[in-house]
Each structure stands twice: as structure tokens, then as C-alpha cells.
Amino acid sequence: ESRMARKTARRKLALCAGAAAGVLSLLGAEGASAAPALKGPERTRPNIIVILFDDVALMDLGAYGGEARTPNIDRLARQGARFTGYRTSPLCTPSRAMLLTGLDNHRAGAATIEEILPPEMRNRPGYRLRIEPEVLTIAERLRAEGYRTLMAGKWHLGHGPGELPDGQGFDRSLALDASGADNWAPRPYMPYYTEAPWYEDGRPAKMPGSFYSSDLLVDRLTRYIDEAPAGRAPFFAYLALQAVHIPVQAPARYADGYRGRFDGGWEALRQARTARARQLGLLPDGAAVDGFSPDARDWDALPAHERRIAARSMEVYAGMIEAADAAIGRLIQRLEARGELDNTLFVVTSDNGPEPSDPVHQRGMGLWMRTHGYAWRLEGLGGPGSLNYIGREWAEALAAPGRRYKFYVSEGGIRAPLIVSGPGVAPGRRIDGLTFVTDVTPTLADFAGARATPEAPAMDGISLRAVLEGGGGAVRGPNSSLGIEVSGNAALYRGDYKIVRDMPPLGDGRWRLYDIARDPGETRELSGAEPERLQALLADYAAYEARVGVAPLPPGYTIQKQLTANALARQAPLLAALVGVLALVVGGAGLLAWRWRRRGRGGA
Known part of the structure; x- marks a missing residue:
């Protein structure tokens, strides 16, 4: 209640500030300032729609050379701006916190995701995995300016009263309070969850028995x-x-449209995407690209039935993207029918790179799947009751021309698509400069004419309005540094260079230096050739850690071990109940056997 009261008080202050201030001043952490705000009375304020995909790679959408058919998103890209240097975090909750607040994930309150958070780090500042009380979301900023604020989809930014969307500035919301769920029915998709927690306006939602997400x-x-x-x-x-x-x-009507498209395997897909990346200018001429991890499976050596189910998993993947685009098309048509399409600003992006996990073949998953109505087989793959995934090799292929994938801060895990289209955005723009997920909120606040809120923490991102309107110049200066950290995986950009630290199992925890402008595939390590530059960027990163409050991980920490431990802890009550039932069954059977033996001896 006290948190809600503070939120309400801040909204009132924001309204007062909006009436008093005539200019929006959003200062970035490195001293970059936002463009002057629009003044509401002088023009019609745009509607704003932010569309966030989950785990979509840089080149998955048609506008970026992807295999999936996305005509509606491609239309937005043609009519607006397509970013090629946009980066986000390697995991969903940190990215969403930054997207909605304009603050670094630690400052916003979501340093990582709860599924991999060590117990000793819980409730530390920045690691409570909810938006901190003093932080304003873009919904709160815009609601204070008279906007209606609406939300539908995955939340994963806190639980319970005050932490769901209705407590973070949204007037209406249908929110999934989990990292994911089944797309056909309201049920969990992994053992970490005992249910699929859907909420409407902060109260448990009455969901249809079946649907498509x-x-x-x-x-x-x-x-x-x-x-x-x-x-x-x-x-x-x-x-x-x-x-x-x-x-x-x-x-199936979408997945079937890609029959045979991926029969060549993951190596062929990565090569094809790399070639298209060169054609589209996503990869400089002559730049090298890494191949697959050393322990990646050879596609041609797989048994035929394994190749078929793997290819079908990607057909479903492309179909899932096309199905989402078709739904977006209906939303666009509705706005057109309302006469509001021309005054609607669209943002289309992804929270991180492609997902490599294989949930099906983890220890104990067979029993869990059977008890929760899931199967993994070629027949019906991707339909109701199918626990489908693409796995690590496909994720590496999809991440082209980048290296690695979700969880890691190598380019394959954090370089994502970003499309902005609508009133005030110059059509047909391609923006190559380094931009970051924290830039979205200040940009939207700028276009909406939102006033300054001095009582809230200053945003780390900068407004992109000037470049979106067609202005020249770089998005960030050559000496501006930009840091990222999630569960030990970390990076820092400065000018054309990047240092990156990937933790086990793929990484070794050592810092590496790359010229990211000429080598976005991160193939030429420069630490030995440029030790002074490495040390300068490491000093910048240390300053970043101190500023945002990065906490050290416990010894021996790995994401995989922590996920398993946390899932077992969450399932402990259920496991205890099952053990209890088993004990009763065994005890009852033993008692019956004992009585039968006694009766047999008495009869003799």
C-alpha cells in the first residue's frame, strides 16, 4: 500500500510538473541530452504502440532478410526507420525493465531473471526483480499527460499488488506473470511454474479454455x-x-507454408543468412563470421528422423512469426478503420537473441511432460500439447551474422531488430549508429510531449527523435560508453570498440576486445594488440558497475545449475506431496501384505 501511495504521489507530481514545465529534459548517464519536447497544444499527440517479440533474432523479420513472411511489419519498416545497430540485454526481464523505464536494468530493479537468481542476492537493491518504487514507467509518464495506457502479453516484472501492470501505470492489462506459458491453453511450460498466472487489471484472469496467444x-x-x-x-x-x-x-496453416524450407540444416541456414547480411549491409564487406560451436552436431550425420523433426521445429518457428505478423495486421486494420492509423507511432523490436535451450531432454522432463499433457513428436509438432523448441544449433544459425545467442552478451545474444514508424518519422530511413533498449522510453516521451519529472531517477537512455525525423549525425559520440551486465555476462561499447565477457559453459569469464564496427562477428580478438585500449574500456566498465550497482556472483555460479536448483525449490511442495502419496501407497501395500500373510498362517 505504501508503494502504491508513493506511485500515486509521483503521478500527481508529474502532472504538476507537466503543467509547469515547457520543455522535456532527459539526460543520459554519459551526458547526452534528449531533443526538446513536443508541446502538446501545438500538434496532435500520437498514439503509441510498442510491439515486443520474445527471443526473435536480428534477421528473423522479413525487413531484415528473414525467412518468415511478415508483410505487415515490413510495411512499417518501409514507411519508417530500420535500425541496424540496436542492442538490448541478453535476457527478457532486464530488457523489459529497460524498455519500459529508460533506466539500466540494475537501476530499474531487474538485474536478471528470477529463474536464475541466487538466493543470497534476493532483495538486494537492483535484484528484487520488480520495478523499484521510485522508478517511473513510460506508462506512468504518459498517463500523467492524459494518455490511456493499455497492455497485453508477458509481464515478468514483479508479482502481486503494486507490481503487476495495473500498479505500474497501465489502465487496462491482460498480463502473463511468468517467463512464458503454453500458447494454446492457460498452463505452464516448464517445471519452475505450477500454473500459467494470467491477470487482468491486477486480478486473476478468466482465460478461455483454448486460444492461440x-x-x-x-x-x-x-x-x-x-x-x-x-x-x-x-x-x-x-x-x-x-x-x-x-x-x-x-x-499448422502457417507452419505448413515452410515445408522443406529448412531441410538443408542449420549450417546451410547460417551460411544463407550471412550472405543476406552482407547484401543488406548488416555485415561489412570482408568481415569474417564465426562458425558453429565445436561440439555442435553435424546435420548430415543425424539420423533421418532427427533431421525431419528438427526441420519441422523451424517450420513451426517461422510459422509462429508469420502468425504474429498476421495478428499485427488485424490491429493495423482496426486502427485504420478507426481513422487513427496515420497518427499512430509504432515500435517493433525483440527482447534478446534466439533461444538455445532444449527443455524436452532435461532429466525428469519426460515425467513432467506426461503429467502436464505435453508430448514431443513429429506428428502435431507445434500444435496443442506439443512442447516444441529449436535448440542450440538452430539458435546459432538464426543469430547470424552474430556470435552465440540468448543468455550471452556476444552479438548474437543482444543485437536485435528495431523498427520505428509513424508520424514524425522520416520514411525509408536506415539508422546504423549504436542504440540501446534504454533509448526507447525517452524517445516515446519526447514524441508524446511528456514533461520532466525531476523527482524520478534520471533516465540512462537518450531520445532518438532527432535521427528519426531525418537529422544527420551520430546517435552517440565516439567517447560515449555503454555498459551491459546480466548474471555475470557483460559488455561495454565505446566508439567502434567493444569488450565482452561471456561466462561458462560457452565462455570462460575472460574479457575480450573487438573492433565491432569492422568485425561484428567478433572473430578477431584485439587484447594483445591493443592492451591500452582494453584497459581503458575495463576502467569504463568498472565505473559502470559502480554507478548502477552490479553485485558479485557467488563462487561457482552458473546459469544452468541455478535454474535447476530454483526449479527444484519451487516444486518442493509438489514433490513432498508426491513422496507422501507414494509413502502412503507403499505403506498401505505393506500393511495389506502383512495381513494377508497372517491370515495365511492362521488358516494353515
């Missing part, structure tokens, strides 16, 4: 938009899709 989320968001007549007040809508998070599921 992209259709459900877009339909619900459209309903919220239609609750007010067009033009009465601008709206901010946040659509957080489940596509293409595990379980990878899609209607």
Missing part, C-alpha cells in the same frame, strides 16, 4: 483500444508477444 493478445488489446471513441484521448499500448519463446507453437 498472438490472436488472444491482439484481440484483447484491440478491445481495450475500442473502449474509448477515436480521437478522445491518445493511447499508449504495449503488446508483449509470446512469439517465439518456448514452447514454439503455431497453427
Whole structure:
């Protein structure tokens, strides 16, 4: 209640500040300032829709050379700006916290995700894994300016009263309070969860018995938009899709459109994407690209049935993206019918790179899947009851031209698509400069004319409005540094260079230096050739850690071990109940056997 009171008080202060201030001043951590704010009375404020994909790689969308058909998103890209230097965090919760607040994930309150958080780090500042009380979301900033604020999709930014979307500035919301869930029914997708916790406006939601997630989320968001007549007040809508998070599921009519498309295997896909990356300018001429991890499986050496199910998993993956695009198309059509499309600003992006995990073949998953109605087989793959995934080799292929994938801060894990389209955005723009997920909130606040909120923490991101409107110049200066850290995986950018530290099992925890402008594939390590530059960037990173409050990990920490430990802890009550039932069954059987033996001896 006290947290809610502080939020309410801040909103009132924001309204007062909005009436008093005529200029938005959003200062970045490195001294970069936002462009002057729009003044509300002088122009119509745009509606704003942020569409966040889950685990979509840089080149997954059609506008970036992907295999999936995404005509509606491609249309937005043609009419607006396509970013090629956009980076995010390697995991969902930190990215979402930064996207919605404009602050570094530690300052916002979501340093990592709860599934891999060590117990000794819980409740530390920045590691409570909820948006901190003093932090304002973009929804709160815009609601203070008279916007209706709407949300549908994955939340994963806190639990319970005050921490769900209704406590973070959203007027209406249908929110999944978990890292993911089944796309066909309200049920969990992994043993960490005992349910699929859906909430509407902060209360447990009554979900349909069956649905498809992209259709459900877009339909619900459209309903919220239609609750007010067009033009009465601008709206901010946040659509957080489940596509293409595990379980990878899609209607067969979409997946079947890619029959045979991936039969050549993951090596062929990575080579094809690398070639398209050169054609599209996502990879400089002559730049090298790493191959697969040394222990990656040889596609041609796999048994035929394994190749078929692996290829089908990618057909479903592409179909899931196309199904999401089709749902987005219906949203666009509804806005057009309302007469609001021309005054709607769209942002389309992803929270991190592609997902490498294989949940099906983990120890104990067979029993869990059977008890929860899941199967993994070629027949019906991606349909209801199918726990489909793409796995590590496909993730490495999808991450081209980058290295590695989700969880890691190598380029494959954090270089993501970003499309911005709508009023005030110059059409057909390609923006190559380094941009970051924290830049989204100050940009939207700038376009909406949101006023300064001095009582809230200053945002780390910068407004991109000037470059979106067609202005020249770099997004960030050559001496501006940008740090990232999630569960020990860390990076820092400065000018054309990047230092990166990937932790086990793929990494070794050692810092490496790359010229990221000429070598985005991170193939030429420069620490030995440029030790002074390495030390300068390490000093910048140490300053970043101190500023945002990065906490040291416990000895021996790995993401995989912590995920297993946390899942077992979450399932402990269920496991105890099962053990109790088993003990009763065994004890009862023993008692019956004893009585039978006694009766037999008496009869003799």
C-alpha cells in the first residue's frame, strides 16, 4: 500500500510538473541530452504502440532478410526507420525493465531473471526483480499527460499488488506473470511454474479454455483500444508477444507454408543468412563470421528422423512469426478503420537473441511432460500439447551474422531488430549508429510531449527523435560508453570498440576486445594488440558497475545449475506431496501384505 501511495504521489507530481514545465529534459548517464519536447497544444499527440517479440533474432523479420513472411511489419519498416545497430540485454526481464523505464536494468530493479537468481542476492537493491518504487514507467509518464495506457502479453516484472501492470501505470492489462506459458491453453511450460498466472487489471484472469496467444493478445488489446471513441484521448499500448519463446507453437496453416524450407540444416541456414547480411549491409564487406560451436552436431550425420523433426521445429518457428505478423495486421486494420492509423507511432523490436535451450531432454522432463499433457513428436509438432523448441544449433544459425545467442552478451545474444514508424518519422530511413533498449522510453516521451519529472531517477537512455525525423549525425559520440551486465555476462561499447565477457559453459569469464564496427562477428580478438585500449574500456566498465550497482556472483555460479536448483525449490511442495502419496501407497501395500500373510498362517 505504501508503494502504491508513493506511485500515486509521483503521478500527481508529474502532472504538476507537466503543467509547469515547457520543455522535456532527459539526460543520459554519459551526458547526452534528449531533443526538446513536443508541446502538446501545438500538434496532435500520437498514439503509441510498442510491439515486443520474445527471443526473435536480428534477421528473423522479413525487413531484415528473414525467412518468415511478415508483410505487415515490413510495411512499417518501409514507411519508417530500420535500425541496424540496436542492442538490448541478453535476457527478457532486464530488457523489459529497460524498455519500459529508460533506466539500466540494475537501476530499474531487474538485474536478471528470477529463474536464475541466487538466493543470497534476493532483495538486494537492483535484484528484487520488480520495478523499484521510485522508478517511473513510460506508462506512468504518459498517463500523467492524459494518455490511456493499455497492455497485453508477458509481464515478468514483479508479482502481486503494486507490481503487476495495473500498479505500474497501465489502465487496462491482460498480463502473463511468468517467463512464458503454453500458447494454446492457460498452463505452464516448464517445471519452475505450477500454473500459467494470467491477470487482468491486477486480478486473476478468466482465460478461455483454448486460444492461440498472438490472436488472444491482439484481440484483447484491440478491445481495450475500442473502449474509448477515436480521437478522445491518445493511447499508449504495449503488446508483449509470446512469439517465439518456448514452447514454439503455431497453427499448422502457417507452419505448413515452410515445408522443406529448412531441410538443408542449420549450417546451410547460417551460411544463407550471412550472405543476406552482407547484401543488406548488416555485415561489412570482408568481415569474417564465426562458425558453429565445436561440439555442435553435424546435420548430415543425424539420423533421418532427427533431421525431419528438427526441420519441422523451424517450420513451426517461422510459422509462429508469420502468425504474429498476421495478428499485427488485424490491429493495423482496426486502427485504420478507426481513422487513427496515420497518427499512430509504432515500435517493433525483440527482447534478446534466439533461444538455445532444449527443455524436452532435461532429466525428469519426460515425467513432467506426461503429467502436464505435453508430448514431443513429429506428428502435431507445434500444435496443442506439443512442447516444441529449436535448440542450440538452430539458435546459432538464426543469430547470424552474430556470435552465440540468448543468455550471452556476444552479438548474437543482444543485437536485435528495431523498427520505428509513424508520424514524425522520416520514411525509408536506415539508422546504423549504436542504440540501446534504454533509448526507447525517452524517445516515446519526447514524441508524446511528456514533461520532466525531476523527482524520478534520471533516465540512462537518450531520445532518438532527432535521427528519426531525418537529422544527420551520430546517435552517440565516439567517447560515449555503454555498459551491459546480466548474471555475470557483460559488455561495454565505446566508439567502434567493444569488450565482452561471456561466462561458462560457452565462455570462460575472460574479457575480450573487438573492433565491432569492422568485425561484428567478433572473430578477431584485439587484447594483445591493443592492451591500452582494453584497459581503458575495463576502467569504463568498472565505473559502470559502480554507478548502477552490479553485485558479485557467488563462487561457482552458473546459469544452468541455478535454474535447476530454483526449479527444484519451487516444486518442493509438489514433490513432498508426491513422496507422501507414494509413502502412503507403499505403506498401505505393506500393511495389506502383512495381513494377508497372517491370515495365511492362521488358516494353515
